Amino acid sequence: VVPGAAGGAGGGSGGRVKAQRHGHHSRGSLKRVDSGIGASLLARAMSAEPAPAIASRSGYAVGGFVRQPKRSSKPRVKKPRADGGATESDAESTASSASGASKSGSEREREVPAWKKSTEMVSARVGGKCLFATDEWFATAENMLKTSEPVFIPDKFTEFGKWMDGWETRRKRTVGHDWCILQLGLPGVIFGIHVNTAHFTGNYVPRVSVQGAYLDEAPRDLVDSRGEGGVMGTCATREQLAAAAELRSEEWEELVPMSKLGPGFVDTRDSYFTVRSTKPYTHLRVNMHPDGGIARLHVHGIVRRDWEAVPDAKVVDLVAAENGGRAVAWSDEHYGKPSNIIVRRRGVNMGDGWETARKMNRPPAYEADDAGNLVLPGMSDWAVFELGHAGVVTEVEVDTQHFKGNFPESCLVEATLAPRTSTDFADGGKALTWHEIVPRRVAKLSANASHVFPVSGVGAVSHIRLTMFPDGGIMRFRVRGRVDRAAEARVKEETVMDPIRVMSPVSRARLGAAGVPARSPPGAPSPGL
Secondary structure (H helix, E strand, C coil): CCCCCCCCCCCCCCCCCCCCCCCCCCCCCECCCCCCCCHHHHHHHCCCCECCCCECCCCEEECCEEECCCCCCCCCCCCCCCCCCCCHHHHHHHHHHHCCHHHHCEEEECCCCHHHHCEECCCHHHCCEEEEECEECCECHHHHHCCCCCCCCCCCEECCEECCCCEECCCCCCCCCCEEEEEEEEEEEEEEEEEECCCCCCCECCEEEEEEECECCCCHHHHHHHCCCCCCCEECCHHHHHHHHHHCHHHCEEEEEEEECCCCCCCCCEEEEEECCCCEEEEEEEEEECCCEECEEEEEEEECCCHHHCCCCCCEECCCHHHCCEEEEECCCCCCCHHHHHCCCCCCCHHHCEECCCCCCCCCCCCECCCCCECCCCCCEEEEEEEEEEEEEEEEEEECCCCCCCCCCEEEEEEECCCCCCCCCCCCCCCCCCEEEECHHHCECCCCCEEEEECCCCCEEEEEEEEEECCCEECEEEEEEEECHHHHHHHHHCCCCCHHHHCCHHHHHHHHHCCCCCCCCCCCCCCCC
């Protein structure tokens, strides 16, 4: 039995009150891989400031979360405990040092960090799995990998206790602590880890740490023994413990040191930890110190694929998340994120796609132009995607599955070749020259259907802009084509194009006044296109 394994029949009730609960390196299998990530991209993803351990007008930091004070009082400070445990003021004064940023490369975030917009790497939606857990008495570890928001049902119980939407272990009455092994659905470089304790208000995990490793292959013994998932009311078997011990996961690299979490109230449930390592990972060990509940665990970063193994003539989905594609900017995500539409599997329901809010400036009655398109001035939503590898696009697919009464009327697909690390797409990339590869006039959409558009006569591109008119939902987006290694080298070196294409509007205007065209004529090819 390894340290931290759950054992015996000991347990606990879980502590309920009325409506809401108050509440383990694989031998020879580690592999070093050069991250290949642009330094400025990595720096930008990690640029958020750590949580200061000081009081503020809006709240005060305690560990990795922010607690809001009551309206008419100063932050509550408990009296020192007789057992020597930390009081709230103790935690406040030690928040910075407890983060261990200087020695571990991880630090807590007070606000939602920029890396939250990067690719989700461990969710069930992208193929993330739990391979092992020491204990799953109240709720199984797979729940942490859900993409839905955690829910609380006051009167829902099981034969093992209160039903909870997360991973919850029994009250530990044996030595050690609880932990689990997760397999990333999308291996790659991790920018940050988000731990959510929603609704675990009196039974949340007080401290957590995370370790990681790059394994050449999945540990088959663990995969086979767990089957389709964990079983509520159980702990790890002797066989599972032995298989987990073979991984020697307690020796894996520390990504998040032991850090405090907050209770599952709205203002204290979210804890963000920036990861400073630039190495890729395939598996994580999540350690509870010592037990309790975690609602959700989100891992964000950039996906790594071995493009050298992809033949030049092979057609691949260049924008797929599994191939390193990612959404970099968008205009609206009211009902779903654009990152949803580039995942591998088919959509489950409307919540599994990208859906925007209805336009409030829509006219009293719609009219059509001579081409049959609705006249929609100023009514559209867009998303910019970075391809996993620069390439030549041959086909685009826009799928409106499940969107039967809220699909877009039409769409427009444009492409450009731009540096990966220095271009700002917050405004949709207005400073760049975009080329239509699927014009709106041919991209009429319909309900609950897949629409495939052939593309030809276009050179290598690195970014795609998808615009929907006027609003609505798209379930999946595929950009198929062949890799272009020369173009990829250029976008990485940021020597890709005429500088006019990435200049500010002011600089572009000055060049125009000097007789230099500030924009390519419509339909004219730009460098690389």
